[in-house]
Amino acid sequence: LYFKSLGKNSDRDFSSLQISDYKNLKKLSIGVKVIKKTLIPYVYMEIINSDDCFRNLYLNSIDDINYKMDTIINDLEKHFGIKLVKNEVKIHEIEIARNIYLDVNFKEYSPILKTFSFLYSSWYKRHNFEGGKTNEYESFILENSYCKFKMYNKAEQMKVLYNIDGLGNILRMEYLLKEDKLQNSFKNSELNSFTDNNIKDWFLR
Numbered sequence: 001l002y003f004k005s006l007g008k009n010s011d012r013d014f015s016s017l018q019i020s021d022y023k024n025l026k027k028l029s030i031g032v033k034v035i036k037k038t039l040i041p042y043v044y045m046e047i048i049n050s051d052d053c054f055r056n057l058y059l060n061s062i063d064d065i066n067y068k069m070d071t072i073i074n075d076l077e078k079h080f081g082i083k084l085v086k087n088e089v090k091i092h093e094i095e096i097a098r099n100i101y102l103d104v105n106f107k108e109y110s111p112i113l114k115t116f117s118f119l120y121s122s123w124y125k126r127h128n129f130e131g132g133k134t135n136e137y138e139s140f141i142l143e144n145s146y147c148k149f150k151m152y153n154k155a156e157q158m159k160v161l162y163n164i165d166g167l168g169n170i171l172r173m174e175y176l177l178k179e180d181k182l183q184n185s186f187k188n189s190e191l192n193s194f195t196d197n198n199i200k201d202w203f204l205r
Contacts, residue, residue, distance in 0.1 A: 057158060
């Protein structure tokens with residue numbers, strides 16, 4: 001928990017309060033920014049989308065996110081005196097993911113990822129699990145300013161980053177909708193307007 005102030009004439013944060021790594025809360029920033037000599041208040045929150053054992057291997061539903069949000073809001077008011085209104089919470093970006101459990105070694109699928117990297121060479125980004133060593137074609141990332149699509153060896157990532165082994169062969173697919181794409185697709189970014197069904201319906205169109 002810390003507070004900072006950069007002065008009235010700064011184009012950056014005028015003042016802010018930040019809470020990090022508190023239970024289900026990865027980061028909460030509350031403050032004001034100076035934009036064209038006007039103080040604009042803001043609240044930004046990141047929720048931890050993982051558990052202590054298997055990290056983010058298993059996927060969360062909207063009900064899971066709502067439960068975490070309720071817990072965080074209650075804890076913030078109880079322990080820090082910070083009151084947030086859930087009905088005003090808006091989602092900045094959302095990730096749709098799926099684990100596909102393979103019957104064969106993941107390397108059998110490497111030629112497919114290699115083909116994708118050639119077809120989309122201008123947008124393709126190599127991904128090495130945050131510095132961990134992995135095969136060049138065990139991951140594929142396609143990204144622009146609106147969205148990000150990833151396919152990668154989830155079991156290898158869990159082994160390299162978290163020392164969790166014995167998961168078999170898992171192909172992880174993730175589709176991240178960034179702020180503009182999210183707003184254009186759903187016309188509403190408020191948390192209360194999202195359900196697992198309307199996200200699924202949009203994705204299957």
